[in-house]
Amino acid sequence: MGRPVPTATHCPYCSFQCGIRVVAGNRPAVLTPWEDFPTNRGGLCGKGWRAAELLDHPERILVPLVRSHRDAPLRPTSWDDALDRIVVAVRRSQLRYGPDSVGCFGGGGLTNEKAYQLGKFARVALRSASIDYNGRFCMSSAAAAANKAFGIDRGMPFPVQDIAKADVIMLVGSNPAETMPPVMQWFDEGRAAGARHIVVDPRATPTALGSALHLQPVPGTDLALANGLLHLAVREGLVDEEYVATRTAGFEAVRRTVRAYWPDRVERITGVPTAAMREAVRLLGEASSAMVLTARGAEQHSNGTDTVLAFVNLALALGLPGRPHSGYATVTGQGNGQGGREHGQKADQLPGYRGLDDPAARAHVAAVWGVDPGELPGPGRSAYEMLDRLGVDVRVLLVMASNIAVSAPRSDHVGKRLGALDFLVVSDFFLSETAARADVVLPTAQWAEEDGTVTNFEGRVLRRRRALPPPDGVWTDLEILRALADRLGRGRYFADDPRTVFDELRRASAGGPADYAGITYERIDAEQGVFWPCPAEDHPGTPRLFTERFATPDGRARFHPVEHKEPREVPDHEFPYRLTTGRSLQHYQSGAQTRRVPALMAIEPDAYVELHPTVARRVGVSANELVRLRTRRGTAVFRARITENIRPDTVFVPFHWVGANALTNPELDPRSRMPEFKACAVSVSRID
Structure with missing residues (x-):
């Protein structure tokens, strides 16, 4: 018998949906790169490379x-x-x-x-x-905001390749270097050509450490930061008045709102220095092409929809959405x-x-x-x-x-x-x-x-093909x-x-x-994916949205005035720190899959909490010791990681283990019904 023919399919993890090939003549299946797939170009993260190990895992359920x-x-x-x-x-x-x-x-x-x-x-x-x-x-706040501003929700309204061509990119609450590593090749390509990247994150993540400028706000204050940046854009004459006049509606109400977000006030709210805000606005406003990308860090709040709208306002005022190699996008998380x-x-x-x-x-x-x-x-x-x-x-x-x-x-x-x-x-x-x-x-x-289709974060509909029964x-x-x-x-x-x-x-x-009427399995196979909307089989699909009009009745994008509000819980004497949650490099979602992969568990076996050295000294904890976190909802125990890459008023826990979400606040965004995962009050104590 000849060698089995590899089956072209896609990784089961994040929304990048990397192209892979599965060789499965006999179990166990083996993964090989799909070098010419246009998004990941053969790249995979550690989770993706080990995805086949789960197919024949000894803990797999085989009977009802x-x-x-x-x-x-x-x-x-x-x-x-x-x-x-x-x-x-x-x-x-x-x-x-x-x-x-x-x-x-x-x-x-x-x-x-x-x-x-x-x-x-x-x-x-x-x-x-x-x-x-x-x-x-995950995506509900971004979806609600996109529908209000643009009339349609497609996380990324342009192909991922456009990232490499943008002169300036601002990433807000996004850490793709750990959550979506293969996408970093497009950011790296842009930086190699001279692009400047700005990262907004309370932590100095690997993504932030590779940026030209890192803004490190207090968790839950991103909306105030966005309004403050727009205030500076107005003051410094960086608003694209022609674009605003011809392609948008409602800017004057937003202009009036952001007058109250002068730099000193925003610095007091967010902790971001005025000089850093000015540098960020000038980079975005003076670039020939620029992008604003938001993710869960901005969205998983009880005011997540308004926070996304604030960054949409900034992008619209600078004339970015629909322009070549420019725009606003939200980075989808799940597969x-x-x-x-x-x-x-x-x-x-x-x-x-x-x-x-x-x-x-x-x-x-x-x-x-x-x-x-x-x-x-x-x-x-x-x-x-x-x-x-x-x-x-x-x-x-x-x-x-x-x-x-x-x-x-x-x-x-x-x-x-x-x-x-x-x-x-x-x-x-x-x-x-x-x-x-x-x-x-x-x-x-x-x-x-199994066979089926998935839609990646670009809006590209892809085929998941069965490689073995x-x-x-x-x-x-x-x-x-x-x-x-x-x-x-x-x-x-x-x-x-x-x-x-x-x-x-x-x-x-x-x-x-989200019109898929013109998308067929055959077209997906022939074209390496088809972008929706695609209303007919002779329609080419829509890799780039908003180039001529937005999906609103009059074709104009909508500004929305929004105001900063404190998170529903703020630190006090009993709970003196802010807790924020997120993902880590080795694990995915609730960890039900990745915590069963020995190689991943060998690298990251335990639930952990990141503490600034100031916090660690205050509570008397050393690296790798156990600490107890307590909120108004419960307690959980984690192993301490001490790092200067986090704000001294903030602690961070990945949510891949039992315990993290026992602490988080279920307060809901009134529009999206998104819970407040990213900010609540917490105490930290050492366990003897």
Whole structure:
């Protein structure tokens, strides 16, 4: 026999969705570079290189698991038994408490087909309004702001290659050197050609250490900083008045608002020196091409939408969006974070980024699905609001591609709510902290074992191709949803073939903001991905948005005046420091996958907290000793890392381990319903 042919596909981790090749004639599969894929050009991070190790991991779930009662251990069973148990629980709950008592919680790692099908399953098979997903904890503030300002939410409205051509880039709350390492080649290429990069971050991250200018604000003060930068741009004559007059609306209200953000005041609020602010504005305003990129550091706040809008205001005033090698973008985090939020697993959304409360949208999607629009439920609760009511309003929950016991804010409380459910079902390939609490666990196929599409952070729709079959007895999520729909008497509305589901998704999205109608599997293969919107098969796709008009009724972008507000919690005598959370180089999301890779755990085995030497001396802790962090919601123990690369009033914890989100504040942004992950008051004490 000849050598097996490598299968071109994509890494299962972050939203860069690096092109890779999988050689899988026999298990175990082996990864090789896809050198000519246009985004990563063969590069991969340590997590990506080791992704195949999870396919045959000894802890992988290979059969359905059930428990006879809540305190009993999980035991293997047949698929028929597991699915029948789920259907009995669903019917019992809906008969007693109504359709919305059964909920679904999805994930930004689901393929487009699975995210679409999960939303359809909730509304057509369950007829329930109770659905949301973990992307609510990731991109929701950026999405809300982009829709308000530009009329459309596509995280990056230009190809990643444009990064290398920008003379100046400001990154706000973004650390791609650790969270998305292969993308750094485009930043490095730009710097090699003379580009200047500005990083806004309370920590001197590897990304910040490589920048020309690092602004180190107090966590939760980014909005004041953005308004202060715009104040300086106005004062120093750097506003592109012609662009503002011809391509935007509403600037005068913003101009009036930022008058109050004079440099000395902003320095007192943020801790950023006036001289550094002036240098940043001049770099951005005098460059021939410039970009402003925001990420979770700016967005995961109870005022995250307003904070993003403040930086959008700055970018618009400087005339950046839509210009060559310039613009504003948000850097999506999860693997299919872009596609996952477009096609219906959000509480208020239908496929194609349509609003669930829009009668025309309901009529269009209902026609594609073959149901009456009146059958579709209305908008439900957002992610944390739904989790907070588990066991009260939602009595049965189906979780796919999410480990909410670790990743949700106030995770100890969410864990108690999971325990209050009448019935919990989790589809996963490992026994995550959430799956370990379930009444039924369904084993599902992994990334290299299924076909489908994902949409990366550029808005480029990509093919995930099956390189090898799942282990015997393991199903795909599409097969699980179809089988459950069959048992609920709604199977005629569902398919389990990815191509069939994608073709239906294309029809459902047609005419919507995220229009995939012209994207086919064949086009993706031939063109190395197709950028949405793409309304017809003869349409070229849209690599660059906003070159001529914005997606608003009059084609103009919208300014929005926004005001700084303190985080909901500020330090006091009992809790004297600010806690912020984020990611680390070796791990991903809740760590359910990467904490099972020996090479990654050898490098970073423990949950840790970064402390400034001043804090370490004050509490009497040395490097690698254990410390206790305490907030108003709970306590957790971490190993100390002492570094001068963090503000002395701030501590940092990665959220990949149990404990970090037991501390975080669930206060929600009023528009996006994003929790306040990035700023809360905390105390630090040494453990003897």
